[in-house]
Amino acid sequence: MRRPWVLALVFVVQFLCALFFVSDILAxxxxxxxxxxxxxxxxxxxxxxxxxxxxGxGxGxGGLxxxxxxxxxxxxxxxxxxxxxAFHDLLQERFAEWALTLAERDVALFxxxxxxxxxxxxxxxxxxxxxxxxxxAIYRKxxxxxxxxxxxxxxxxxxxxxxxxxPQLSLPAPGExxxxxxx
Numbered sequence: 001m002r003r004p005w006v007l008a009l010v011f012v013v014q015f016l017c018a019l020f021f022v023s024d025i026l027a028x029x030x031x032x033x034x035x036x037x038x039x040x041x042x043x044x045x046x047x048x049x050x051x052x053x054x055x056g057x058g059x060g061x062g063g064l065x066x067x068x069x070x071x072x073x074x075x076x077x078x079x080x081x082x083x084x085x086a087f088h089d090l091l092q093e094r095f096a097e098w099a100l101t102l103a104e105r106d107v108a109l110f111x112x113x114x115x116x117x118x119x120x121x122x123x124x125x126x127x128x129x130x131x132x133x134x135x136x137a138i139y140r141k142x143x144x145x146x147x148x149x150x151x152x153x154x155x156x157x158x159x160x161x162x163x164x165x166x167p168q169l170s171l172p173a174p175g176e177x178x179x180x181x182x183x
Contacts, residue, residue, distance in 0.1 A: 010055065013055060014052060014053055014055075016049075017048075017049040017053045018053065020045065020046075020049040021046075086158065087154065090157055090158065091108075091109065091112070091154065094142070094153070094154070094157075095108065098138070098141040098142050099141065100138060100141060103124075103134060104134050104138050106124060107120055107124070107131055107134040107138065108135075108138045108150070110123065110124075111135060111138070111147055112147075112150065112151055112154065117131050117132060117135070135147075138150070
């Protein structure tokens, strides 16, 4: 089931139906006096309770639907964890490939996370000019012209469906900027 409120509603209906049958049996066994009730109403309540329990079976077997939903959630969380780990590994691989210094790695990571030059400078306790120089060095080493292209390199690698990592880019000549390779 894709809608949790439907599953919750089915469980509530099943609970109320089971409660009706259990309370009826307990009242009979314990000899609890129940107020007078027309037999037609009693029959309607029993048929309604039975239908409610059958409804739970018909809509995914209640507990099985919950177990499936929990399993799907676990798979999604595991996929996200793997993707996060793959992205981290990819970052480290590219940073090593481009021979980034430790400072450049920090700046590149912050830039990829979307922080501004001023925010990166504040976090690294350095000047904005230093961060700009480091980002220019990163872009040069990566063979890109700016932050969007840098990020697209990583997204491109993660979206590849053949399980391989793109080949290493040759570095451009000083002062030369290149477009990303076509697929």
